[in-house]
Amino acid sequence: MAVIKVVVGSVYGNALDVAEMCSQKLTELKHSVELLRNPEFAQVVIPETEVILICTSTTGQGEIPHNLLSFYDQLHDQLPQIPTVKYGVIALGDSSYDTFAEAGYLMDSLMQQLQAQRVGNNLVIDACETMAPLEEAEPWLLEWVKGL
Template identity: 50%
Template sequence: MAKVKFLVGSTYGNAEQVADDAADQLANLGHQTQVYNRPTIDDVIAKDTEVLIICSATIGEGEIPDNLLPLYSQLRDQFPILAHVRYGVIALGDSSYDNFYDAGRQMDELMQELRAEAVQDMLVIDACETPDPEEAVSEWISALHLKI
C-alpha cells in the first residue's frame, strides 16, 4: 500500500474537512495517510513521498489559500524535479466566481512542470452544484485507490 500525503489549502475549513475524510477513506483501505494543513517543501521533497494529494479551495479572484501559498512559492522558486512522485488534485470552489477552481488548477500545472505523474484527473467540486462533496470525493478516492 502507498504512503499518501494530503497537502491542504483551506481558509474556512471545507478543504481541510474534505482532505481529512479522504485520508480516512484511504487509511481504511490500507494506505498510510497524513494530512498537512501547513505543508512545506520539506514535506513534498522528503524521500518517503510517494503520492501527494493536493486538496485546495480557491479564495478571492482565483488565489491559493494563505496556508498553501508558501509551499506553492517555494516549489516555484526551488523547482525540485518530482519525477518519482505521483499526485492528484481535489479543487474546491464556487462557480458563481469566474476563477472558481484556479488554486487547484495552478497547483496541478505546477506539479506537471515539476514532472510529477498525475494519477488521475483533477476532481473539481463546485459548491453551487455539490453542496455535500463527500460522495464525489468518495468515488474519486475509490478510483485513486485502485491506481496507487
C-alpha cells in the same frame, strides 16, 4: 501500501473536511498517510514521499488559500524534479467566479512542471452544484486510489 502526503489549502474548512475524509479512507486502505494542514516543502519533498494528494479551495480572486501559499511558493521557487511521485488534485470552488477552481489548476500546473505523474483526472467540486463535497469526493477517491 504507499506513503501519501495529503496537502490542504482551505479557508473555511470545506477542503479540510474533504482532506480529512480522504486521509481516513486511505488509512483504512492500509496506506501510510500524513495530513498536512500547513504543508512545508521539507515535509513533502523527501525521498519517502510516493504520492501527493492536494485538496484545495480557491479564495479571493482566484488565489491559493493562505495555508497552502508558502508551500506553493517554495515549490515554484525551487522547482524540484519529482518524476517518480504520483499526485492527484481535488479542487473546490464556485463557478460563479471567473477564477473557478483556479488554485487547483495552479497546483496541477505546478506539479506538471515538477514532472510528477498525475493519476486519473482531477476532481473539481463546484459549490454551485453541491452542498455536500464529501459525497462527490469519496467515490472519486475510491477510483483514484486504484491508479496508485
